[in-house]
Amino acid sequence: MNIVVCVKHVPDTEVPIRIRADGRGIEESGLNFVLNFYDEHGVEEALRIKERFGGTVTLVTAGPARAVEALRTGLAMGADAAIHIQEPALASLDHIGTARVLAAAIKSVPCDLVLCGKLSTDDNAAIVGPALAEFLGLPQATAVTKLDLGDGNATAHREVEGAVEVLEVTLPAVITVERGINEARYPSLPGIMRAKRTPVTVRTLADLGITAPPPAHVELLGLTPPPKRQAGRRLEGEPAAVVHDLVRALREEAKVL
Amino acid sequence: MSAASDVWVIAEHAGGRPRKITYELLGLAKTLAGPMKVHAVAAGRGIAALADDLAAHGAHVVHVAESPLLEPYTTDAHAQVVGSLLAGAAPGLVLVGSTAAGRDLAPRLAARLDAGIVTDCASVAVEDERVVATRPVMTRKAIARVAYGDGMRIAVVLPNIYPPAPAEAGRSAEVRTVPVGLDPGSIRTRVIEVSAIKRETVPLTEADIIVSGGRGLRGPENFALLDKLAGILGAAVGSSRPPVDSGWVPHDYEIGQTGKTVNPQLYIACGISGAPQHLAGMSGSRCIVAINKDPQAPIFGIATYGVVGDVFEILPLLTEEVRKLKGAATDGGRTAPSDPGSAGRDGAGRTAGG
Numbered sequence A: 001m002n003i004v005v006c007v008k009h010v011p012d013t014e015v016p017i018r019i020r021a022d023g024r025g026i027e028e029s030g031l032n033f034v035l036n037f038y039d040e041h042g043v044e045e046a047l048r049i050k051e052r053f054g055g056t057v058t059l060v061t062a063g064p065a066r067a068v069e070a071l072r073t074g075l076a077m078g079a080d081a082a083i084h085i086q087e088p089a090l091a092s093l094d095h096i097g098t099a100r101v102l103a104a105a106i107k108s109v110p111c112d113l114v115l116c117g118k119l120s121t122d123d124n125a126a127i128v129g130p131a132l133a134e135f136l137g138l139p140q141a142t143a144v145t146k147l148d149l150g151d152g153n154a155t156a157h158r159e160v161e162g163a164v165e166v167l168e169v170t171l172p173a174v175i176t177v178e179r180g181i182n183e184a185r186y187p188s189l190p191g192i193m194r195a196k197r198t199p200v201t202v203r204t205l206a207d208l209g210i211t212a213p214p215p216a217h218v219e220l221l222g223l224t225p226p227p228k229r230q231a232g233r234r235l236e237g238e239p240a241a242v243v244h245d246l247v248r249a250l251r252e253e254a255k256v257l
Numbered sequence B: 001m002s003a004a005s006d007v008w009v010i011a012e013h014a015g016g017r018p019r020k021i022t023y024e025l026l027g028l029a030k031t032l033a034g035p036m037k038v039h040a041v042a043a044g045r046g047i048a049a050l051a052d053d054l055a056a057h058g059a060h061v062v063h064v065a066e067s068p069l070l071e072p073y074t075t076d077a078h079a080q081v082v083g084s085l086l087a088g089a090a091p092g093l094v095l096v097g098s099t100a101a102g103r104d105l106a107p108r109l110a111a112r113l114d115a116g117i118v119t120d121c122a123s124v125a126v127e128d129e130r131v132v133a134t135r136p137v138m139t140r141k142a143i144a145r146v147a148y149g150d151g152m153r154i155a156v157v158l159p160n161i162y163p164p165a166p167a168e169a170g171r172s173a174e175v176r177t178v179p180v181g182l183d184p185g186s187i188r189t190r191v192i193e194v195s196a197i198k199r200e201t202v203p204l205t206e207a208d209i210i211v212s213g214g215r216g217l218r219g220p221e222n223f224a225l226l227d228k229l230a231g232i233l234g235a236a237v238g239s240s241r242p243p244v245d246s247g248w249v250p251h252d253y254e255i256g257q258t259g260k261t262v263n264p265q266l267y268i269a270c271g272i273s274g275a276p277q278h279l280a281g282m283s284g285s286r287c288i289v290a291i292n293k294d295p296q297a298p299i300f301g302i303a304t305y306g307v308v309g310d311v312f313e314i315l316p317l318l319t320e321e322v323r324k325l326k327g328a329a330t331d332g333g334r335t336a337p338s339d340p341g342s343a344g345r346d347g348a349g350r351t352a353g354g
Ligand SMILES: Cc1cc2nc3c(=O)[nH]c(=O)nc-3n(C[C@H](O)[C@H](O)[C@H](O)COP(=O)(O)OP(=O)(O)OC[C@H]3O[C@@H](n4cnc5c(N)ncnc54)[C@H](O)[C@@H]3O)c2cc1C
Pocket: A013, A014, A037, B213, B214, B215, B216, B217, B239, B240, B241, B242, B243, B254, B255, B256, B257, B258, B259, B260, B270, B271, B272, B273, B274, B275, B276, B277, B278, B281, B291, B292, B293, B294, B297, B309, B310, B311, B312
């Protein structure tokens, strides 16, 4: 089983963000970047499959120089190889363009399975996985909570509204993973040492045969802080009276009961 | 988008009826289309009756794709049929619900049709001939405004944001049959089982009211308190992350950054402190009630009504008070608003159209 896992380097969600003065992005200075939470589960799943069936785990990212750290984290967890698509033109891509670029890189790696996180925690788009599947001409299963590999196919569980769906999908396929799929391991000390020595293959778009970066179909106009929620009314005192007030307020003021 | 442009809606259905999100999309489509037409696409098996329902809720044209191969939903079958239809019609704007099927299909269609796509839209509007969407990003620490370029645009819209289009009795639509020439061999996923999550009377993402519990509930048995209140309110039960991590409730209860994004009318947070990762999933709720014994809990900073108190004392009282209210309302001849989208949801009958 040769597996490719797409990973992204994203701001740690624990820390507050500052919107840039031009509103077109966030201040990166002082931010802590980490391997995207869902991608961590993707790497974990790939490692577990490799431990059972053998094969290799190759990481791919498209991102700025700092994104190599996401690759290093995945290598330290136990991945074998890493490809870093890096060049300024990436900054102008939309998610469909990013998927196109990742697909071009993945085409050069013979593999049976492509894993992605179901979304990245910075822009929440959940576009790259299915778009990548389209560009690779592969079937897909999204937001998968359980994956079992069979002979030439895989069984995937996914949660849909009010139900759990069990799918059988022909391999090779693109699977995007949901958090419930596994508990991701921490990188081990020997893993961290090995990760430092593992060469990361750097590729430009030209290397991938992409002469003109795909034009973006959507444009970020700006970021604004979310509308401030007013702290509303405090209800304190004798519980029965408080509850009585609350229910009246929900009914008469908020009109939600 | 030029002012003269039709707006398309990918209809989803469950148990033979459109889902609530479909009515919401039809309402939005009508606003965006202005004098132009609203098209609905319904794909599945035995869905002829859907066309009338979609027409009554505002569709001018309903495209019906019928085939046993289109139900239950699979990516390959729907991408082929809906993809060819959209490629031929080349609409300026296509609205899709942010549901399991919508999120699976829409990005694949966008890649296939070289369309612009924005997911998790909290609003979609036409401003100076441009289609502009807003969406929460960065764990809801920012709202992004995104403009589409020319060509086909796909907007994946969050549920529970737009009011459902009202039904107008007797309203009819032009029904067009979509030719379905599917080769079964081209469908590379097979749905082998769909098992209903029994406890989910209303899916969290569609619920108008959510009663949610956190670490303050102390143990799995206490979720029964939430179930009781939820039962009377017709609400869904959710949780913060610790109850999931501690195994008190399954992971699909979780609301937040690594859980679900919900937009109910009323969110009742019980014993939840209000960490940013939890707020990421629920701070879009219209009205938030927080019950917490710690007056300093951050959740109070965003709660519409903050009840400082012990959840084990407050919850039973609240349940009783709501029971009295609901009883009185029924006696007075008022009935609970019916929710067509969640009727007859038994899991096995689930289909994701479009
Ligand atoms: C990468 C990452 C992703 C995460 N994603 C999510 C996510 O999606 N969703 C999520 O919820 N969290 C998420 N978290 C966890 C998050 O940071 C918080 O730890 C979590 O939300 C806290 O849950 P809580 O409010 O239930 O528990 P606590 O923070 O422990 O709060 C419990 C509250 O209960 C109150 N309480 C206790 N007893 C009572 C009582 N008898 N009556 C009334 N009140 C009482 C306490 O005063 C306290 O405020 C994530 C964390 C990380 C690092």
